[in-house]
Amino acid sequence: MMMKTVMTAMCLLIWTITPAMGWEGEESLAELVLEAMENNAEIRADREVVQGLLDASEYAGALPNPKIGVGLLNVPTGSFDLDQEAMTQKQISVTQRLPWPGKRGLAAESRLLAARRAEAGLKAKALALQREVAGAYYELWFVTESLRLNGELYDLVSQLIHASASRYGAGREVQQAVLTGELELSGLTNERLALDGKRRGLEIRINRLLQREAHLPVIPETGLGLPRLRPSTSWVAQAERGNPRLEVLKHEVALSRVSLSLAEKESMPDVDVKLAYGQREDDPMGNSRDDFVSLSASFPVPVWKSRREDRLVASRRATERAALLNYEGYRLELPHLIDGVATQMATAVDRHEFYNRDLVPRARQLSQALVSRYEVGGSSYTDMIEAAMAAMRAELTARQYLRDALLAEVKLMELAGGTFPGVASLMHAGAEKSPSDSDPTRTKPNEGE
Known part of the structure; x- marks a missing residue:
């Protein structure tokens, strides 16, 4: 009677291997990613850097501050009297530098492009953290x-060992079956210990990425679904608009061109305009002297242009060519990167569905058949337990392919610039915490739009 009960329980276990129901305290991936973006000090620091560069663009486009000067001119050293000589004067002056037309605009544009490049770098760092x-x-x-299936296998083998021990006591089972079952239990225990250590390590890693002040347990959602497959061309089109590295390289090309234009204008002089007012004392006889007003302009002469400005222009042209080559190289490489990851995701999805549709049901059928034959003495204990474990291993392999598909999807999101809800608003300078905001490129945690 006991053996029949155990066999029935085993059949039910084999035929109902399904994902576990949700547990209280589960945290969604979108929530954890948003927490990481809000807490990560490096992301927040980069936002401040971008804001600083944006402010610097206004600074670069403004006129230099004027200079005010005061002085005593042409004072005789014999007496140091201010009324002795007619040219002695007390002077106040204002000097304003006027950059060559176009320089200020290019300088402001250069700082603005540097800010945009830094912002694209911030986006790349945020997407890497998300991944x-x-x-x-x-x-x-x-x-x-894996731990859940390990526990189910352990319970199953324990029940079979108990049943085999009863049959061995009644003379209907050999001792080898009991010893084999105990060996399987030892192997499952060793596997559970390794999985427990790995789970703890992953929890620590997540807490580190989220920069939490204290360690908190992380319970993942159980009902993860397959990612939605999209053609590689769709991912490529999205990446051409949102790939952060492509944005960085694009801004570097624009920045190198502006820097070249600035270098070409370097030989054009900035003019210093000076307006001075000189006040003179009355002469020793009491006669009034007129005051002086002076207006002057000065500018540099490019005497060493061939060794200075021309060399700077040549350097900036080389930088522009290098930036163009880097941009073109990555632009051509990106579709192939996406195609490779999209192929990995599609393969993982296909194999997951194949396991669920074919291999898992066949493994369950084989296990049930061997259980039925074991009850009437038609199969060995070893064959029966190996079939039961094979059924659960097939289920675990199916979940492994699901994990691989989800990992590939996240990599595609990084390449295409896709984010989880609320993340996009935190990738810009001056961003506020806004969990309610969402990026239309991703509506659910497992949709790589």
Whole structure:
């Protein structure tokens, strides 16, 4: 009677291997990614850097501050009397530098492009952080599922050992079956210890990425679904608009061109205009003397132009060519990168569906058949337990392919510039915490739009 009960329980276990129901305290990936973006000090620091560069663009486009000067001119050293000589005067002056037309605009544009480049770099760093958090989260989900299946296998083998021990006592089972079951339990225990350590390590990694003040347990959602497959061309079109590295390289090209224009204007003189007023004392006889007003302009002469300005222009032209080559190289490489990752995701999805549709049901059928034969003495204990474990291993492999598909999707999101809800608003200078904001490129945690 006991053996029949155990066999029935085993059949039910084999035929109902499904993802676990949700647990209280589960945290969604979108919530964790948003927390990481809000807490990460490096992301926040980069936002301040971008804001500083934006402010610097206004500074670069403004006129230099005028200079005010005061002085005593032409004072005789014999007496130091201010009324002795007619040219002695007390002077106050104002000097204003007037940059060559176009220089201020180019300088402001250069600072603005540097800010945009830094902002694209901030976006790249944020997307890399998003990928790291998502990668650790999906790995933690897979380890959690592995632990759950390990526990179910352990319970199953324990019941079979108990049943085999009863049959061995009644003379209907050999001792080898009991010893084999105990060996399987030892192997499962060793696997559980390794999985527990890996789970703890992944929790620590997630807490580190989120920069939490204290360690908190992380419980991943159990009901993860397959990502929606999209053609590579769709990902490429999105990447051409949103890939952060492509944006950085594009801004570097624009910045190099502005820097070249500035270098070409370097030989054009900035003019210093000076207006001075000189006040003279009355002469020793009491006669009034007129005051002086002076207006002058000065500018540099490019005497060493061939060794200074021309060399600077040549350097900036080389920088522009290098920036163009880097941009073109990555622009041509990007579609192939996306195509490779999209192929990995599609393969993982296909294999996951194949396992769920074919291999997992077949493994369950084989296990059930061996259980039925074992009850009447038609199969060995070893064959039966190996079939039961094979069924659960097939289920675990199916989940492994689901994890691989989700990891590939997150990588595609990084390449295409896609974000989780609320993240896009935190990738700009002066961004406020706004969890309610969402990026239309991603409506759900497992949609790589």
